[in-house]
Amino acid sequence: MTRPLTIDDLYRFEIPADPSMSPDGERVAYTLTTQDAGNDRVVRSIWEVRGEGGPARRLTRGPADTAPRWSPDGTRLAFLRAGQLHLLPADGEEAVPLTTPADCPAGAGVPVWSPDGSRIAFAAPEAHRAVSAPVVIGALGWKADGAGLTASVRTQLFVVEVASGEVAQLTHDDRHVGPPSWSPDGTQLAYPAQTTPDGAVFGPSAAHVVGVGENASGPRRVGPADGLAGPVCWFPDGFALLVVGRVSFGVGHSELLRQPLDGSAPVSLSAALDRNVMGGGGPAYPGALPQFHGDDIVFCARDRGATRLYRVGADGISASPLPARTGVSGCSVVSKAGRAAVVVCDTERFAEVVLLDLDAWADGAPARPEWLTDHMTRSLPEIALHPxxxxxxxxxxxxxxxxxxxxxxxxxxxxxxxxxxxxxxxxxxxxxxxxxxxxxxxxxxxxxxxxxxxxxxxxxxxxxxxxxxxxxxxxxxxxxxxxxxxxxxxxxxxxxxxxxxxxxxxxxxxxxxxxxxxxxxxxxxxxxxxxxxxxxxxxxxxxxxxxxxxxxxxxxxxxxxxxxxxxxxxxxxxxxxxxxxxxxxxxxxxxxxxxxxxxxxxxxxxxxxxxxxxxxxxxxxxxxxxxxxxxxxxxxxxxxx
Known part of the structure; x- marks a missing residue:
């Protein structure tokens, strides 16, 4: 017997997000958001589900565990706990901290493993402003929703050595930088950054590249200074960046741009779609980072209100085989396994993790998604949503x-x-x-x-x-x-x-x-x-x-x-x-x-x-x-x- 959903049911919600598939394509880690009525708070913990099916299991207890990311060898998960990087062995042992408030006083950002697994890069505020300290404002962008007054504190780029825990700051600009991406050879990091100190939170930005370690070199801009750069990643050949952004700053669609490292003009790969590319995925604006599957690119874009999954390659752009009236809020691609873990919602479920066969999609064969989780069925088994x-x-x-x-x-x-x-x-x-x-x-x-x-x-x-x-x-x-x-x-x-x-x-x-x-x-x-x-x-x-x-x-x-x-x-x-x-x-x-x-x-x-x-x-x-x-x-x- 079913019943309608009520407002009080929000305390029973279990919402998965931010999937990360292991390098062998066999395990999917994700963040699960639940509600703690007694403490009147949201709880986030890390869960895992196997690619061959079976019940999902909780890996951490929260209450503020997010952003799981597998190491390249699949032996560890890096994640954020209350703003600090932690490492969790794949065999289920206890998580250990990698950074501390002394290293990252305002907290670390989403971890990005180097190709060899020896380092993790992240973007984070360079300092923590004391609550009672005077706030000196000399440029636009002095506050941010959810963070409050930030004054002159800017987000910068950092790298931590996994073996030693030593943290190094790579950028020191008077402007915000965005999440990094490692070059295929592990010698450089690409990232988006503002191009003017007074650009505020929403000003012009461009793709930048900085050398790391023995190849250390100052940051250099490789995209147009008056454009808009969101998430970036590297083309597999290492000669260009894939940027979610615009060639000119202003109101309009974000596109998939191929940005050569020599600084020449970017080329749009998604213009024919005439849809807004949803590159980062965030509150109220679901999407996912674009990722490579062979020579093709899997990405998200908004169509008729819903965020959908697309593939662009030599034969053009095609929509995923996910059913109609399905929305995507996260995606993790493992190209060598030919699989993607995708968080989707439909007319009956708020969000679940599904497995998508990328090779079948690319070949044009039927590729029905395999549902890996059933959080809504478990937490709200008697609920039927109104049509x-x-x-x-x-x-x-x-x-x-x-x-x-x-x-x-x-x-x-x-x-x-x-x-x-x-x-x-x-x-x-x-x-x-x-x-x-x-x-x-x-x-x-x-x-x-x-x-x-x-x-x-x-x-x-x-x-x-x-x-x-x-x-x-x-x-x-x-x-x-x-x-x-x-x-x-x-x-x-x-x-x-x-x-x-x-x-x-x-x-x-x-x-x-x-x-x-x-x-x-x-x-x-x-x-x-x-x-x-x-x-x-x-x-x-x-x-x-x-x-x-x-x-x-x-x-x-x-x-x-x-x-x-x-x-x-x-x-x-x-x-x-x-x-x-x-x-x-x-x-x-x-x-x-x-x-x-x-x-x-x-x-x-x-x-x-x-x-x-x-x-x-x-x-x-x-x-x-x-x-x-x-x-x-x-x-x-x-x-x-």
Whole structure:
């Protein structure tokens, strides 16, 4: 007997991520995220599953164990425990620390083994700022969401000798560097780095190379200085880098770029796909590092909202044999084994590890994935998720907007509707299961229809669609919400008097904007909001990027700010916001709440102390539960006519 998912079920979630396949292709290590209700925290530990199947087993106890990486000989796992590198023998003995707070006072980064297994490279902050120390700011990029004030501390490149534990710092630039990649011969490291000290967190960047050990040499840039470089790795011949990035900095798709080491112009390998390459994989933006399988490259890109796996080679680009409506959030390729371990989610499961036959895929033969884990079946065996139906809406100007409708089977027409707007603005809703927005499932159980829309600027529909709202936030995409809602009303599917609106981050922005543009919504719940683009420009970690590249025209900042139009708001509004949000600072929520209350609009502000912008993904379980519960209570109360 099955039952619907509820908000309280989040305490039982087990979510695998970040797979790492052993060099022989026989074992897959991964990070498993669970919830500790007693201590109100997220717990992460390292697990392992065999490629031939069998039950998964836990290798470490957590509570903060992440980023497992196999040594080249398969005898050890390097991983991060509370920010320090540890080594775990493959035979199951106790893990031992490799770095200490004395070596890495602010913690180490994801470990990257050298080809011979003698060294591990990583990127990490070069120093730790004392909490009480004065913060001296002389350049942009002085804070980061989740880390707080960073001042002049920059992320640098380090190498640790596995035998001795000796740590050496390789870069000393006044700019951030990204994760490293070893050259095939182990003599150099490639990495992305900012090209200007004042580039802030989101400024121009390029691929760089630095010599290591006996081949030590100063860092040198090998990509265009005014481009954008994300994750990098080496082509097997060692003469070029594979870079996820752009040849010019700005709003647009990331591509797979072949960057010759001689500094000549990079060549796009993915342009024909016209999709955004998801190179790193991160909170709310799933993906994986591109990896080689022979002469082919396996990589992730966003298509129709979902992150999918692709292969590019001499015969062009092909999609993986993973079933439709499947999303990818991690991938580890072992070319000589012809296998990839992939973390996927579908309409029934939040995330599981599967095994993919790369050779069969390359040959065009059937290659059904083999499911290796069953965490959701084990932790939530009685749960059945409400179905999600895809739908397309044609807007008056001819634009086609892709959306998803969640309704419980048997729900009669004419009930209430919740419209949910995603963040970004260059993120997207996907047509598979969602472990974050649990209020969708609970409202559907109460007879609601939930509509999620990939409005203009969403990812997965081509670069022209991706950039369609640049310089015109709210103006360009408001009809992408209003006209689909009108279509559902005309069809009799929903009650026009019982429509609620919510959204987080950019979705919070658009929720505030729409509540000032129409009286359609009986209740509004914006979360992680931005309402004043002018103050946002100087206080957000992304403010400079938004002002310069998303809006562009300073004269438009006030015009496109919901705060400038607050006089028109009438709908009861619940504002939900993290107290330690450095992406959309809490002052944005305070301004909106003040503007509404002084105009006698029914409003409430809820601040979650210590929570960053991404707390809905990995914050305190009690905060995530409270967010979902308050949203459900607010929209049901204010639409219960």
């Amino acid at each position: 999600v139906a895809e739908r397309e809406f044609r807007i008056a100007d001819g634009t086609v907007v892709h959306g998803m409708i969640t309704r419980a089977d048997g729900t009669p027409p004419g009930g209430p509707l919740l419209v949910d707007v995603h963040g970004g603005p260059h993120n997207a809703w996907a047509p598979h299961s969602d472990p974050v927005h649990l209020y969708h499932q609970e409202l559907a159980s109460r007879g609601w229809t939930v509509l999620t829309l990939n409005v203009r600027a969403s990812d997965g529909y081509g670069e022209a669609y991706y950039t369609a709202a640049v310089g015109a936030w709210g103006e360009t995409d408001e009809q992408d919400v209003l006209q689909p809602v009108a279509a559902l009303v005309d069809e009799g599917l929903v009650d026009p008097e019982r429509i609620a609106l919510t959204g987080y981050s950019y979705g919070g922005y658009l929720s505030c904007w729409l509540s000032a543009r129409t009286d359609l919504f009986a209740a509004v719940v914006p979360g992680g909001v931005l309402v004043d683009l002018r103050s946002m420009a100087g206080t957000s970690e992304e403010g400079h990027l938004i002002a310069e590249h998303e809006i562009g025209d300073p004269a438009r900042m006030a015009e496109l700010s919901p705060l400038s139009h607050a006089d028109a708001v009438r709908a009861p509004t619940l504002v939900l916001h993290g107290g330690a949000d450095d992406t959309c600072p809490v002052g944005q929520a305070e301004q909106w709440f003040h503007a509404l209350r002084t105009r006698h609009v029914p409003a409430q502000l809820v601040v979650y102390p210590g929570s960053s912008h991404l707390f809905l993904l990995d914050g305190r379980p009690s905060h995530r539960k409270d967010y979902c519960r308050r949203l459900v209570d607010w929209v049901t109360t204010h639409t219960n006519h």
